Amino acid sequence: MATALEFVLAPTRAWSTRVGWTGRRWAMVAGGLLLPVAILVLWQVLSTSGAWTIAQLPTPAMVVQAGIDLAARGQLGLYIGISTQRVLIGFAIGAGLGILLGAVVGLSRAWDILLGATLGAIRAVPSLAWVPLLILWMKIGEESKITLVAIGAFFPVYTTVSSALRHVDRQLVEAGRAFGLSGVKLFTTVQLPAVLPSVISGLRLALAQAWLFLVAAELIAASMGLGWLLIDSSNNGRTDRLFLAILLLALVGKTTDALIGLFERWANRRWA
Template sequence: MPEPLANDARVARGTLASGAIAAGLDPRRWPAWLLGALPPVAVLMLAEAAVRLGWIAPHLLPAPSDVLEALVRMLRDGQLSQHVLASTLRVAGGFALGAGLAVLLGALVGLSGFAAALLTPSFQALRAIPSLAWVPLLLLWLGIDEASKVALIAIGAFFPVYMGVASGIRDVDRKLVEVARLRGLGRIALARRVLLPAALPAVLTGLRNGLSLAWMFMVAAELIAASRGLGYLLTDGRETGRADLVLAAIVLLAVLGKLSDGAMAAIERRALRWRDSFGGTT
């Protein structure tokens, strides 16, 4: 190709590429929700194709369309709303109880060196106990009713929130505290105007982690003789050989966990709108 024509072709290709980017085809310019939807959509399409083409046995991994059909069937029967409501109420009750105690004890440990020396070793040891290890003890103490389930969820939510509150307060810059004391701030004013705002990012991160663990512990809690809930749905699907029910419960857990975490993230953004933080590079 003559040199002038080659140059014209390169210019034309560059113009087309620039036009495509300007038209929004550059992934870096896509909305965050669209980028986040790409991996699950790709996995669902791949799973559907693998099952329909016979690469994977349907009784081992049902097609996503079959899982959707099972969800629609339960929705029409009214079972879906009962399972979701039962699990959501248990998570809400357990998280409120565990997070409330964690905020109080975490603040005490963060503000008092004596309380930290007294309580931290015990809490660190309790934090290492697996969730299922609590089940027999809770059954002996509280029976198989709702109290044991809510208590187990509260245990799961407690430790991340406690760690977030305690570490958030203790990691506040000492210079801020010294300046506040030089300005004559008392203990209450110091906590309200210095310690709480400085520790708020760690506290909110702990709350988000605690809520996520509350959903995880809910599954273990509903293995305790539950007749409703997503954990029960998992058990029922396993016992009846219904992989579609198992996957439907997993999908519902993922959706509910994402919605609750999104709500906490919105609260975090609103509470920390004053913060000028690094948001990553594109």
């Protein structure tokens, strides 16, 4: 006779049998490439059909050639490296502070009353509104850009962590206390693992926001970087370089997001 556990797992096993091919590496790679290839084909057709001029929609080959030209001058790698460095440093600072303050506000009603409303109001300030203030305080240097990125990365992490900690199962917390856990030990052993999916989601949102805030900073106050390449290409009518910058932001952003995936696997082994 089947056990109760087998009865519960039976639908899941049946589903796994039906969709098991989706877990194969070839299927994951092919499925992930399907939409980009379709977009590339559509782009090629539209750019050569006469519906748009070359100035409006350059061909993929022209965009690739623009990248080759910048790489030959030594500029492409420099722009990518500078923007990535700004994002990673700012993200580390902002996400770290977000986890810290999110934990404080999420675990303490008193700190929530003191900080919650104020941080909520600051969160509503648009990214571009910070740029002139940071330039005034820090001039046009790396500090202003990294600070803006840190601001962008802070709020998604702070919001998700504080909200998730408020909804941790009280019985789970009481069980931890019954085993003698308290303070930091209770947080790292019980509460943090309980909100780990929310923390990872917050980090992914924070990284995407960090790139948005970086581009905002480089559009106004930079002489190098992918954001600067966007505005410079637009001002000079180089649509091929404009598309190149957009594609590079997408590719580099996805690559840095993969770092969160590595952290997620490590965190699951450590806490889940």
